[in-house]
Amino acid sequence: MTSAEIIEPLGHHELLLVIVQFTALLFVARTLGEAFRSIGQPAVVGELLAGVMLGPSVLGLVAPSVYEWLFLVSEAQFHLLEVISWLGLIMLLIVTGLETDIDLIINKGRTAVVLSLGGIVVPFATGFALGWVLPAAFIAAPGQRLVFSLFLATAMSISAIPVIAKVLIELDVVRRDIGQLILAAGMVDDTIGWILLATVAGLARTGVFNVGSAVATILSVVAFLGVAFTIGRRFTVDLVRWVDNAFGSDAALLSTLMLLALAAGAITQYMGLEAILGAFVVGVLVGQVKRFDYELRHMFEVVTLSIFAPVFFAIAGLRMDIVALADPTVFGVGVVVFGVACFGKFAGIMGVTPFAGLSRWEGITIGGGMNARGAMEIIVATIGLGAGILTIEMYSIIVAIAIVTSLMAPAIMRWSIPKIEVSADERDRIEREAYRQESFVENLTRVLLPTRGGADTRYAARLLGPLLRDREIELDVLCVSEATEGSGGRISEVATRIRRGLAAWLRPTVRESNTAVAPDSAERIFDAVERQLGEDVREPRRIARERAESVAETILEESSLGYDLLVLGETGAGRTPDEPLFSETVNRVVQEAPCPAMIVSTQSAAVPPADSLERILLPTVGTVSSRYAAELAFAIAASENALVDILHVVERPRFDERFAGEPDLSRQAGIGEQIVEREAALGRRLGASVLTTVTSASSPEAEIVDRAARTDADVIVMGSDVRLLSQRAFLGHRVEHVVRDASCPVAVLSA
Template sequence: MDVIEPLTHHELLLVIVQLTVLLFVARLLGELCSSVGQPAVVGELLAGVLLGPSLLGFVAPGVYGSLFAVSASQFHLLEIISWLGLIMLLVVTGLETDIDLIIANGRTAVILSAGGIIVPFTTGFALGWVLPAEFIAAPGQRLVFSLFIATAMSISAIPVIAKVLIELDVVRRDVGQLILAAGMVDDTIGWILLATVAGLARTGVVDFGSAATTVLSVLAFLGVAFTIGRRIVAETVRWVDNAVGSDAALLSTVMLFALAAGAITQYMGLEAILGAFVVGVLVGQVNRFDYRVRHSFETVTLSIFAPLFFAIAGLRMDVAALADPTVFTVGLVVFAVACIGKFGGIVGVSGLAGLSKWEGITIGGGMNARGAMEIIVATIGLGLGILTTSTYSIIVAVAIGTSLMAPAIMRWSIPKIEMSERERTRIEREQYLRGSFLNDLTRVLLPTRGSVDTQYAARLVGSLFRDRQTDLDLLRIDESPRSSRRPSKFRSRLERFRLVRDGTGSRETSATRRAESERTDRLFTQVEQRLGDRAGSTRRLVRELDGSASETILESASSGYNLVVLGERTLGGDPGAPLFSRTIDRVIQRTPCPAMIVSTSESVKRTPALMDDPIRRILLPTVGTQSSRHAAEVAFAIATAENALVEIAHVVTRPQSSDRFAGGPDLSDELDIGSQIVDREAELGRQLGAQVVTTVTAADNPGAALVSLADRNDADLIVMGSNTRPISRRAFFGPNVEFVVTNAPCPVAVLNSV
């Protein structure tokens, strides 16, 4: 077999110099545009224009000729880098596509999207049908050309729109959400249209059969992707995170999926960008691909590969062609049709969607930005032989012009939109949730021996994470003697040999293993029954005892978990002994992540069936600390899932009798502070959808007062926050917490989060 010759020294040198110059100029102009309030993509596109025949080719034709006026094979090396950047950019766009957001704003988004797709598609198709033949690369395929122009007119630029909304600090406003939702619907339909038109262009024959085949191919791919593909992507990302646990592994996994899906759609006669976009959407729905990892991927894409793509795309634009009167006139017509179709279509249907005039203008102005997406469409059209260089330059100019218009229109119109009380409440709630303790919990570890306390802990975990995509791992520690554990491969072969030789020995071991496996299965099944239906996944883990049970739990907890939940009964009221067992005590002291300890009451221990009783009232003691706030989040989440009432209580400690003044102490200031503390927690509870009442009182022994309050009001659960500190080599939660845990008439959950 012939060996493929490597790149020559000059070819390699040239492509490295090309990439260096393109990236430097693209990033420089991108930062300059950002500094004056314009999208960076505009500067990155201008970099290619300046380095192309328009400026560099005119000012320094020798330099341009040696750098970029190269052979087709040499330029293809740049195109490969460009396509890699394009695939990564479409993954980022998919990551920003929030399916839940589209569903939440369903009716309004669909109406706006209809106006933003149907009107510009119709006007774009009509424009393509009447444009002079010299603007069509293949005059015999005017229908495909017209469909392509219609698709280009229909697309919006979510990255540009999102960036402008973020800069204006309105991305979470109702109008911002509507722009994103409608833009996502538009772009999703746009990519389907693009894949369909590209498929028609590739067949070379325009007939209903080929069109139907392309559409069916798109629908088949989307159907498989959002059913089987969704599960494969989610399970693979979770497995990689569990098995490897590094950001690099997750990023590699996403790129592998994007390239594989791109290869599949390309093989099907569609575009690779459709596969990359869908992978981005699917990965964005997996909670393991969190903000940190996503930000790393976006940083690499938007700082290196996307600028290279836009700069290389700009190289193909010839501004000199626009100086031709005919081309310039057609360019103005295309620009006008693009703006009238998209802006006019959305403003025209905004009244049907129940929006005000200024909301319609804002949404129309935002979605009129074409930016990166239209450059992608133009690049594909040029590569497929649909567009001429002049038409390509016109579409790129439209993309730049509309991207410059959008920020100006939105800055002018958004201040004129009044914020409703409902919108203000939602934004305040979202601002809190962004820094929420619960929202950061993606992986939870629940060690279990099958005890009543563990089962009740599982019941609380089920309610706590019922509607959250939080993954739960159930851990059982195999504490059996090493001789009865699963043997190594060598030992397995030896035991099989013994079984063949005398028919004994291994049968008892096999029976022991089978019995142990059945016990483990029953234990996990009991706990899983308490979890109920949850949005996240649940795994069963069995670990061999490594030194001690506490060391085994701690080693497992260090593998990327955000919370460890421990079910354990108290040891009694001996002040010198740990509140819980030595194992739990050591885990609490050394755990690398927050821990929640759940202890049931004596009545539940005597009658385990009581743990299935509904939770109707939760007592939430608070002292206003961060740990109390985290415990409040836990209590409110459980209360929302169980439809329970939360009683928020603050107990002021009365001074000792020796410190009291005649006539009793004045605790009015302390009680006022306590009222402020419970009112703050109550406001949070109402924002999170929980029913709350508040209690502020004074007592000599706050722990005893809380136990009495729980008993008097028939509390079904007490949730407390605490900061542990070592005292006499044991974890100490504080006297009030320990008194409540030891004496409470109902189950108690103690969250040690800081």
């Protein structure tokens, strides 16, 4: 390669200028954004005004020399800033896609579709008609009036989901029926809007409008969406799952999301569509993957909305010419466009409200919400300017409409929402959704089951089968084997110790009660465990690991990779009270596990057949661990058509602790009744058959064991908190007694 072929690095002044531009735009945008947020207005309005403040309208008048040095630069220099702006735009569309709830749209069904059609058809028609009669001076390419009219129609049809969602959250009505309808209709509206935008922008790039180019563009959109929501959907799910399994880090998942969006954006850009369509679709697809949970979405959203999106909005405002809006002709056209935009949305929504079975106040609320254009309108305007469809005057008008309608929406919705009554069905649904958000079982995504093939872990798999059935929960089965010869020997061991740090090097190797298995027996063990899961459960992932320092260390290393539940099998029967209940491996894993752990103990080597789970005994004391254990029991029972026997035992004072006569336990019994009734209500809601009992006994643990024997319970499920005692995991005297003496298997969940 000759010196002439080597790309010269970015010059010192060019790099300095882009850094200063980025700093100034981000600082002013975030400052004004927070200022507007503090007075109850969308932050995007302040971020747009930041560009106006730094543009020719303000900074250009107040300090023209500063403005000229900062922003009156060459096209190549300004394009550097535009690259950052486009990254912000792509990330913003990913966030919008992540917030698009396909299940919500499906659940709202006909009503959402009727509302969205009203909210897009009428504005599209009025916007198209307006574009057809506007003066030619407002069209960048007068010969493409049809394309301009289609573009203006699309701009009038779009809504701003982020602004709508923000207002609904602030008013605490986002989970109400009206909030769900607005979001569902807005999502359908925007999805159609983005497809229209990609189509119109693709037509604009051809330079002419003809039937052939229009059909080609539409077919390109349909083909991309068809592949994305079939092959692409499966690929996205598998890729996210693989990355989570292989790396188990938030950084890896966020990188995967961004890479997918950039790749899809490159594909749609290559097809003559917009990169934002690819980014939006990837956001929708990834948003449906349970592994990409709320925390990850929030993390990506924070980075986007705090750094990259504000710069995009500020640059959009930077292009806005306030002086041009002061021109009587431009101002008059702006007022007309604003009036048509508001009329189209309200007329469309109010016109279909009776067909959707909604009241007048509901129609006003939905119309007010969907009339907000916000960030989405800015994106449309930016693409129109870049595609040569809009003049700077028309661009400024559309940006001004985005600002004004975003300011209007909160005021309209705050006024109309309190006039909409909450129905009983709506209240029940809100309570169910609140439970799902806080539920232990409903938020399980990954479960780890270490096994040596014993009866305990096989019975643990038997319990997990009904829990995993019909749920998007991944089960990983881990088998720890002895290191094979030639796997590294002493050198590998020393390297492993150095990697784990000085603390691991100094820790003495403890005796393992649960030893590793022979390397050639792993497949047989996996097969035995999987047979207990049942036929309707997705095949688990098999993980074979060679023992590191210890079996416990190996299990803990694997459990740190993003699991929600760790299930351990351990025999506690036959041990005397003087002996530790669990092996050193289980003791250490339970104490140091980064997630809740469930210990399953059987009393014999015989695992019950698949159809033997008919009765579950659930002792409860009302703690968080008891509630989590109850959720597990109810989920299993609902899947197996089993009965859950909910038991609360009030402890009676022993004979030598009484002063005189029988003690009054009515208050404790009343509390017990409240506890079991609360659990029973949850069980019925989850579809389980329940039986409640409150009794008293001088030894609650003996009563639990005795009741399990009397009622022929198949398994006891109970919760307990781990307490440290003599360097072992102590679950309490009551739990340990039950595990040792019960005649049936026992599952203890430590939350």
